[in-house]
Amino acid sequence: MKFKVIKKDRQTKARVGKIALAHGTIETPSFVPVGTQATVKALSPRDLHEIGVQVFFANTYHLYLRPGADLIAKIGGIHKFMNWDNPIMTDSGGFQVFSLGLGKYKFKIGDEKTKVFFGQERKGITGEKLVEISEDGVEFKSHLDGSKHILNPEKSIEIQHKLGSDIMMSFDDCTPYPCSHEYAKLSMERTHRWATRCVRIHRKLKNKPHNLSQNLYGVIQGSIYEDLRIKSAQFIDSLNTSGIAIGGVSVGESKKEMYQVLDFVNPYLSEDKPRHLLGVGEIDDVFAAVERGIDTMDCVIPTRWARNETLIVSPETSRKEQTKTPCRLSIKNNKYIEDTGPIDQNCDCYVCKNYTRAYLNHLYRSGEILGIYLGTFHNVYFMTELFRKIRESILEGKFIKLKKKWSLQD
RNA sequence: GCUGAGGUGCCGGAGCGGUCAAUCGGAGCAGACUGUAAAUCUGCCGCCCGACAGGGCUACGUAGGUUCAAAUCCUACCCUCAGCA
Numbered sequence: 391m392k393f394k395v396i397k398k399d400r401q402t403k404a405r406v407g408k409i410a411l412a413h414g415t416i417e418t419p420s421f422v423p424v425g426t427q428a429t430v431k432a433l434s435p436r437d438l439h440e441i442g443v444q445v446f447f448a449n450t451y452h453l454y455l456r457p458g459a460d461l462i463a464k465i466g467g468i469h470k471f472m473n474w475d476n477p478i479m480t481d482s483g484g485f486q487v488f489s490l491g492l493g494k495y496k497f498k499i500g501d502e503k504t505k506v507f508f509g510q511e512r513k514g515i516t517g518e519k520l521v522e523i524s525e526d527g528v529e530f531k532s533h534l535d536g537s538k539h540i541l542n543p544e545k546s547i548e549i550q551h552k553l554g555s556d557i558m559m560s561f562d563d564c565t566p567y568p569c570s571h572e573y574a575k576l577s578m579e580r581t582h583r584w585a586t587r588c589v590r591i592h593r594k595l596k597n598k599p600h601n602l603s604q605n606l607y608g609v610i611q612g613s614i615y616e617d618l619r620i621k622s623a624q625f626i627d628s629l630n631t632s633g634i635a636i637g638g639v640s641v642g643e644s645k646k647e648m649y650q651v652l653d654f655v656n657p658y659l660s661e662d663k664p665r666h667l668l669g670v671g672e673i674d675d676v677f678a679a680v681e682r683g684i685d686t687m688d689c690v691i692p693t694r695w696a697r698n699e700t701l702i703v704s705p706e707t708s709r710k711e712q713t714k715t716p717c718r719l720s721i722k723n724n725k726y727i728e729d730t731g732p733i734d735q736n737c738d739c740y741v742c743k744n745y746t747r748a749y750l751n752h753l754y755r756s757g758e759i760l761g762i763y764l765g766t767f768h769n770v771y772f773m774t775e776l777f778r779k780i781r782e783s784i785l786e787g788k789f790i791k792l793k794k795k796w797s798l799q800d
Numbered sequence: 801g802c803u804g805a806g807g808u809g810c811c812g813g814a815g816c817g818g819u820c821a822a823u824c825g826g827a828g829c830a831g832a833c834u835g836u837a838a839a840u841c842u843g844c845c846g847c848c849c850g851a852c853a854g855g856g857c858u859a860c861g862u863a864g865g866u867u868c869a870a871a872u873c874c875u876a877c878c879c880u881c882a883g884c885a
Contacts, residue, residue: 426836447835485835520837533837559835609835640834648834668835675834690836697839698832714831724829762839 391557391605391632393664399789403656403683406784409633409664411556412603413469413477416444418664419680419780421773422479422688426452428462428472431693432766435474440740441771442778444476445556447688450549451483451541455532459552467554479688480555482546482588484609485669487528488564488641491521523563525580543587551595551604559635559668560588562609567642574613581611582625589629605632607666613638614647616654623658633664636684640669648675652682659683673702673717673776677793680780692773696765699754702772703734705798716798721765726751739771 392410399405409416423430423438425446430438438446448468453459465471468478522529527542546561562581565574585608592606608626612618626634636655639648648670659665667679667687679687692702699722708717719733729747741750741764753761776796783792 422835424836431836432839449836452836479835481835486837489835490837562835564835635835637835666835671834687835689834690838691834694833694836694838694840698841699839700833720830722830757839759839 391603391664393633393662395661397785399681399784400787401790402681404680404780404784404789405683405685406781407664407685409477409685411477411605413475413556414444416477416686417781418685419777419784420444420686421676421777422447422666422686423693423770423773424688424690427456428453428468430766430770431697432763433693433770435472437767438474438770439476441767442774443770445479445686446474447479447481448553448555449481449483449486450546450553451481451486451530453480453553454483454541454549455534455539459549463552463554469554477556478553479557479666479686480550480553480559481668482550482559482561482609483528483541484546484559484562484637485564486530486541487521487523487562488566490530490533491523491566525583527561527584528563543584544591547588547591547595547606551592551598555604557605557607557633557666558592560585560606560608560631562611562637564638564641565611565613567613569613571613571615571618574611574615574618578611578613578618578622581609582622585609585626585629589631607631607633607635609635609637609668610655611638612651614643614651616650619651619654620658623655627658627660627663631663633666634659635666635668637668639667640671640675645675645678649678649682652679652684656683673705673796674798676773676776676780677796681789681793689773692769693766696769697762699765701733701750701765702769704736705796706736707734721747721750721761722754723751733768734772737768737772737775739768739775741765741768741771 393407395405395407397406404419407418409418423443423446425431426449428448430443430446453462462468462471469475520531520533527540527545530539530541531537532539541561543561547558550558561584563577563584565577588606596604608629608631610619610622610626612622636652639651664685665683667684669689670679670687671689672691676687695702695718699720701719701721703717703719705716708719711719713719721733726747729751731747732742732745733747733750734742745764750761750764753764779792780789783789
């Protein structure tokens with residue numbers, strides 16, 4: 391990987407850069423849609439190209455369970471498997487330690503038991519514990535069939551090597567929120583040990599002849615605690631991975647706390663490494679992250695919202711529509727039944743140029759699959775385009791101006 | 801015309817003397833969702849008053865009746881559907 395910072399914003403830490411990879415170059419800042427199962431849900435690679443998506447984010451855990459990393463390797467790697475020849479990032483499965491373990495369960499570190507909370511109970515959780523953490527790694531019970539699987543740093547990286555992604559994440563332990571300092575510290579230290587193991591196995595595997603140029607990002611943890619986040623930033627930065635990811639954010643803490651974490655970490659990250667923010671975000675988060683020096687960020691929001699009747703719009707549009715929450719338009723609302731306007735007045739996407747809210751409303755009401763397709767297309771386009779504008783604004787020295795324009799206040 | 805089954809809230813469909821303004825679906829109305837166990841989940845969903853607690857009213861084809869008490873029992877009528885003529 392070659393990473394180059396092309397331009398730095400004068401007033402903020404925002405920067406424009408290029409990440410050159412085996413499958414192409416990513417212009418940053420860039421949004422990274424999530425495509426957990428080797429598909430950005432509802433969109434084809436052709437759509438992604440049309441939208442201008444440069445890279446997306448697949449998942450080790452899911453692809454390992456189905457269809458299996460060996461199968462994908464046998465077929466020629468994830469790019470060939472899914473007909474996408476641009477860059478791909480893969481998550482390590484670390485987040486599933488959190489998301490599958492979440493609920494009213496107890497997390498274990500050795501003999502230490504710490505109670506964790508996560509407000510929302512979700513249907514589909516059987517009440518059974520799907521995750522058991524130990525120093526070696528994590529034992530998962532497959533959410534698909536209940537079978538038991540071990541994921542640890544070595545295995546996660548091996549799988550990611552088999553998948554053949556351009557950027558891999560180190561296997562981390564993502565703590566829930568809230569989380570005691572004591573627990574966060576123990577968990578972070580383990581994440582560091584795991585990161586070291588990831589680096590080691592990555593070096594070993596890198597020498598294998600079949601390997602394309604694959605790159606590893608270390609993942610910073612430490613919950614919301616300043617001392618921990620600093621420690622973690624220093625440690626992960628010292629590992630000399632190609633890039634750095636910030637994890638354990640957007641797990642239930644406030645936005646303010648989340649932005650603080652970025653501020654804590656910032657001074658300790660090498661300028662010449664790309665920084666990825668894991669699992670963020672909404673429009674206001676995007677600006678908050680970019681101005682704190684984030685280069686790439688992945689998030690399920692555009693794709694998931696589109697499946698749940700929520701379309702992303704500009705603050706201007708959402709003000710005009712008096713939406714309950716900024717930048718979200720609930721397309722199924724009965725006020726759009728006869729609305730012949732586009733989703734967003736200022737969006738140039740295929741959907742906004744050719745379809746009315748009335749039609750989208752009808753598709754969603756009817757449960758038609760096309761509604762989800764068009765909605766996803768719009769949402770992903772909207773985020774991709776927003777980042778294009780952000781890049782442009784930084785290059786022109788107008789980032790702050792753009793940020794003000796997109797401000798959710800007033 | 802005879803025989804049988806049935807008529808319940810926007811729709812489907814439970815309930816078969818009190819705990820029924822009525823289970824449960826669907827539709828409808830709104831909300832949530834941030835490294836995807838998510839095309840998912842949550843709330844509301846007869847009318848009126850109340851911020852809430854709660855209170856009042858009208859309701860289970862229609863009209864009577866029995867009972868302290870009826871969607872639930874009885875009588876008549878009206879209407880559907882199935883089979884036979």
